[in-house]
Amino acid sequence: MYTKTISIIAATVIGGSVLTTNIATARDYVSIVGSSTVYPFATTVAEQFGKSTKFATPKVESTGSGGGLKLFCSGIGVTHPDISNASRRIKKSEYDKCQANGVKDIIEVKVGYDGIVLANSKKSHPMKLSRRDIFLALAKMVPGTDGKLIDNPNKTWKDINASLPNTKIEVLGPPPTSGTRDAFAELAMEGGAKTFDNMKALRAAKGDAVKPLMAKLGIPENAFNAKGKNVFKRVAHSIREDGAYVEAGENDNLIVQKLEANPNALGIFGFSFLDQNEDKVQGSSIDGHMPTFEAISDGSYPVSRPLFFYVKKAHVAVIPGISGYLAEFTSDKAWGEEGYLADKGMIPMPGAERAKFASDVQNLTPLVLQ
Amino acid sequence: MSDKNMKRKTTMTIVSEGLAKRYKKEKRFKMLGLSAILFSLLFLVFLFSSIFLNGYKAFFQTAVQIDVFFDPAVLDVKDPATANYHGLIKTSLRTAFPDIKKRKDKKKLYGIISNGASFTLRDIVLENPSIIGQTLSVWVLADDDIDMLMKSYIDRELPESDRRMNDMQIDWVDTFKAQNRIKFLFNIGFFTNGDSREPESAGILGATIGSMYMLAITLVLAFPIGIGAAIYLEEFAVKNWLTDIIEVNINNLAAVPSIVFGLLGLAVFLNFFQLPRSAPLVGGLVLFLMTLPTIIITSRVALQSVPPSIREAALGVGASKMQAVFHHVLPLAMPGMLTGTIIGMARALGESAPLLMIGMVAFIVDIPSSIADPATALPVQIYLWADSPERAFVERTSAAIMVLLTFLILMNGTAVYLRSKFERRW
Numbered sequence: 001m002y003t004k005t006i007s008i009i010a011a012t013v014i015g016g017s018v019l020t021t022n023i024a025t026a027r028d029y030v031s032i033v034g035s036s037t038v039y040p041f042a043t044t045v046a047e048q049f050g051k052s053t054k055f056a057t058p059k060v061e062s063t064g065s066g067g068g069l070k071l072f073c074s075g076i077g078v079t080h081p082d083i084s085n086a087s088r089r090i091k092k093s094e095y096d097k098c099q100a101n102g103v104k105d106i107i108e109v110k111v112g113y114d115g116i117v118l119a120n121s122k123k124s125h126p127m128k129l130s131r132r133d134i135f136l137a138l139a140k141m142v143p144g145t146d147g148k149l150i151d152n153p154n155k156t157w158k159d160i161n162a163s164l165p166n167t168k169i170e171v172l173g174p175p176p177t178s179g180t181r182d183a184f185a186e187l188a189m190e191g192g193a194k195t196f197d198n199m200k201a202l203r204a205a206k207g208d209a210v211k212p213l214m215a216k217l218g219i220p221e222n223a224f225n226a227k228g229k230n231v232f233k234r235v236a237h238s239i240r241e242d243g244a245y246v247e248a249g250e251n252d253n254l255i256v257q258k259l260e261a262n263p264n265a266l267g268i269f270g271f272s273f274l275d276q277n278e279d280k281v282q283g284s285s286i287d288g289h290m291p292t293f294e295a296i297s298d299g300s301y302p303v304s305r306p307l308f309f310y311v312k313k314a315h316v317a318v319i320p321g322i323s324g325y326l327a328e329f330t331s332d333k334a335w336g337e338e339g340y341l342a343d344k345g346m347i348p349m350p351g352a353e354r355a356k357f358a359s360d361v362q363n364l365t366p367l368v369l370q
Numbered sequence: 371m372s373d374k375n376m377k378r379k380t381t382m383t384i385v386s387e388g389l390a391k392r393y394k395k396e397k398r399f400k401m402l403g404l405s406a407i408l409f410s411l412l413f414l415v416f417l418f419s420s421i422f423l424n425g426y427k428a429f430f431q432t433a434v435q436i437d438v439f440f441d442p443a444v445l446d447v448k449d450p451a452t453a454n455y456h457g458l459i460k461t462s463l464r465t466a467f468p469d470i471k472k473r474k475d476k477k478k479l480y481g482i483i484s485n486g487a488s489f490t491l492r493d494i495v496l497e498n499p500s501i502i503g504q505t506l507s508v509w510v511l512a513d514d515d516i517d518m519l520m521k522s523y524i525d526r527e528l529p530e531s532d533r534r535m536n537d538m539q540i541d542w543v544d545t546f547k548a549q550n551r552i553k554f555l556f557n558i559g560f561f562t563n564g565d566s567r568e569p570e571s572a573g574i575l576g577a578t579i580g581s582m583y584m585l586a587i588t589l590v591l592a593f594p595i596g597i598g599a600a601i602y603l604e605e606f607a608v609k610n611w612l613t614d615i616i617e618v619n620i621n622n623l624a625a626v627p628s629i630v631f632g633l634l635g636l637a638v639f640l641n642f643f644q645l646p647r648s649a650p651l652v653g654g655l656v657l658f659l660m661t662l663p664t665i666i667i668t669s670r671v672a673l674q675s676v677p678p679s680i681r682e683a684a685l686g687v688g689a690s691k692m693q694a695v696f697h698h699v700l701p702l703a704m705p706g707m708l709t710g711t712i713i714g715m716a717r718a719l720g721e722s723a724p725l726l727m728i729g730m731v732a733f734i735v736d737i738p739s740s741i742a743d744p745a746t747a748l749p750v751q752i753y754l755w756a757d758s759p760e761r762a763f764v765e766r767t768s769a770a771i772m773v774l775l776t777f778l779i780l781m782n783g784t785a786v787y788l789r790s791k792f793e794r795r796w
Contacts, residue, residue, distance in 0.1 A: 029736075029744065031647070033729075040759060043733040044567040050735050051489055052452075057735035059648060059744045062754070079644055122532065251757050253764070272759045279525065279532045338477065340485070344567070345759060 027078040030058035030321045034068025034085030037114055037179055038307050041346045042085050049328040055321035065179050073098035082315040082322055086308045087179040095369045105313035105366035109357050113347040115271035115296035115304040116184050119281040124263040127284035135192025136160045137169050138245050140238040143196050148218030152240045172248040172255050173268035183305045184268055185237040193236035203232040272345025296347045313364050330358040425768025431557040432517040434546055436462045439505045450495045455488035484511040486571035514569040514762035564735045569762035574770050576737045580650050580745030587654025588718050593711055596665030604673040605695045624663035631660040632724030647729035648744035656724050661714035668710025672703040705792035712785040716778050722749035748774045
């Protein structure tokens with residue numbers, strides 16, 4: 001009996017080691033990583049591509065923009081991904097890391113736009129907000145009557161703006177790890193903070209000019225940074241933690257469900273979820289623009305961001321299917337105004353911009369980041 | 371004497387006086403215990419029924435019958451695999467609703483049929499190329515929006531602007547209904563397809579196979595190694611400070627959060643051994659590390675429960691230590707070990723956190739055909755669907771949970787059965 005057991009163990013160990021030596025020499029599918037915002041669009045293209053050609057369907061991982069670019073820039077070779085999706089542009093630091101690890105030529109492709117909406121239940125009235133209102137409702141510190149920053153005293157929407165309803169401020173949104181939260185802070189909160197003169201001046205200030213502005217705003221000296229922009233960002237990006245902003249997790253479906261149950265609350269999520277749940281929730285207008293397909297597409301809706309993906313040029317010739325996937329993604333039937341990605345909730349770019357990026361892809365023009 | 375009597379009486383009185391109170395206390399405790407069980411059962415019933423009510427409709431899928439003319443001008447006889455099958459569907463829909471002229475309306479009309487339908491047509495042609503030139507009535511899957519309407523998730527009473535579908539689209543569906551050209555089919559695709567971005571053609575086969583590969587690797591490694599370690603530690607190892615340290619470590623590892631094993635897998639298997647990302651091989655190795663301590667602990671308990679008299683009797687008639695263990699102790703401990711292993715496997719099946727770190731949270735359409743192919747697992751598939759914007763994925767999420775629960779109940783049921791059938795008590 002025990003000889004049997006021993007031989008089983010031996011067989012497993014030998015079998016295991018044989019397997020490990022044979023693996024990782026080739027890959028016949030495209031490996032894509034990155035942003036969870038681009039994920040629904042990249043997967044749609046991957047599926048179309050896989051089903052309509054003889055190539056294997058690309059594998060798309062949802063790792064988040066930062067996580068994806070970290071994997072992407074870790075080197076050249078089959079164990080590293082070929083494409084990374086991102087819901088923001090690649091950072092200089094990430095680009096440098098890529099260069100240092102031998103990922104020399106990167107092709108940047110902008111695919112379209114995504115709107116971030118503030119929505120509430122259809123059971124209550126639509127909200128007309130401005131970015132200033134959003135900042136005053138959600139920032140941890142807001143300018144008080146003397147212009148100095150104080151802990152956010154606003155309890156109801158009416159406290160902020162007399163034209164808004166007299167309901168408690170309650171906003172459900174994504175946690176700090178989310179790309180949606182980053183984009184929301186950058187576009188909505190910073191946009192609102194800029195409407196205060198001193199904050200705007202702080203953003204532009206550099207070196208010695210920063211300290212007096214900080215004093216005017218009542219920001220403690222230990223937050224000092226030679227670039228006023230960094231101090232500004234610290235203030236504008238801090239979201240209040242007294243219960244008015246509720247971190248509702250990364251799952252946007254859950255936020256929609258919670259809004260239905262609580263008509264007084266507002267939720268922050270991507271446009272595609274508003275598009276899918278038009279019968280349950282309604283978008284709030286921001287600075288006079290409703291979050292509609294058209295308004296995001298022409299850039300008039302202020303809280304929208306571009307979506308990208310990055311391709312390793314060195315992999316294009318080696319991994320089968322990359323050029324086909326790129327051609328599918330940049331074809332009009334995919335990212336065009338009437339394309340299937342628009343059906344999935346992505347906002348297409350204007351024709352000229354599409355043509356520019358399509359030709360970049362065709363010629364494999366590498367990105368040069370200054 | 372009378373004093374003694376008095377004293378005894380008082381003791382009896384105290385006892386009989388307190389008796390009712392003690393019975394009451396016992397009763398109260400029983401009631402509390404019972405209500406605790408009922409309370410947890412209530413939650414279980416609530417959980418199961420909400421999952422079932424959300425998910426059972428996913429096992430049926432709306433299909434639409436359309437008349438397709440397999441146009442020889444569109445289909446190249448030499449190479450029918452690459453033709454524009456979507457165009458055939460569009461033509462068929464235009465013939466069925468000739469009054470639709472506006473470009474935008476036409477687009478909505480084409481949207482009735484699932485994007486996956488063109489592949490259904492392709493398969494029909496590839497199987498039987500002689501139908502080119504004929505007109506066939508074909509049942510194809512409807513788009514997920516139509517499916518949601520048919521399953522009354524879209525409220526017809528709402529004003530048009532609030533609905534995902536406008537009046538015209540609902541009219542088309544009603545026309546199909548009047549002609550008996552729309553019906554629910556059993557959703558075979560749910561069990562035979564891989565993942566898809568179109569809810570109507572998304573299935574769990576890929577994730578199930580991925581889970582099975584992983585469990586196979588986990589079992590093949592964890593069972594012999596875990597039992598071997600348990601036998602050595604329990605029967606052969608001398609008790610000293612070294613084995614004490616090992617024991618403490620094993621108990622600690624069993625309580626380590628699973629995500630830590632994912633990080634370990636990332637560092638060791640992916641970065642050091644350069645194994646492929648997203649492969650069930652790596653997932654299986656990580657889950658093996660995670661379940662190993664549990665299996666060692668339960669196997670040691672099973673060995674401990676075999677009475678020493680069995681070992682002594684074997685040694686007494688001249689068996690060597692090894693013979694005593696493998697011929698007498700191990701067979702008696704085996705049912706307990708198997709139970710522990712199955713419960714460990716069930717835990718591994720439901721695990722998703724460590725898989726996040728090794729790239730198994732991914733969109734994978736192709737069904738994995740080996741342990742080195744990219745794959746996901748059932749719990750990961752549930753997570754991915756729960757996060758998708760399309761509403762039809764909500765019921766699919768619940769349906770996938772039902773499938774996962776079925777596997778778990780089967781595995782745990784086997785464990786209970788094995789225990790009750792083979793376990794011996796001394």
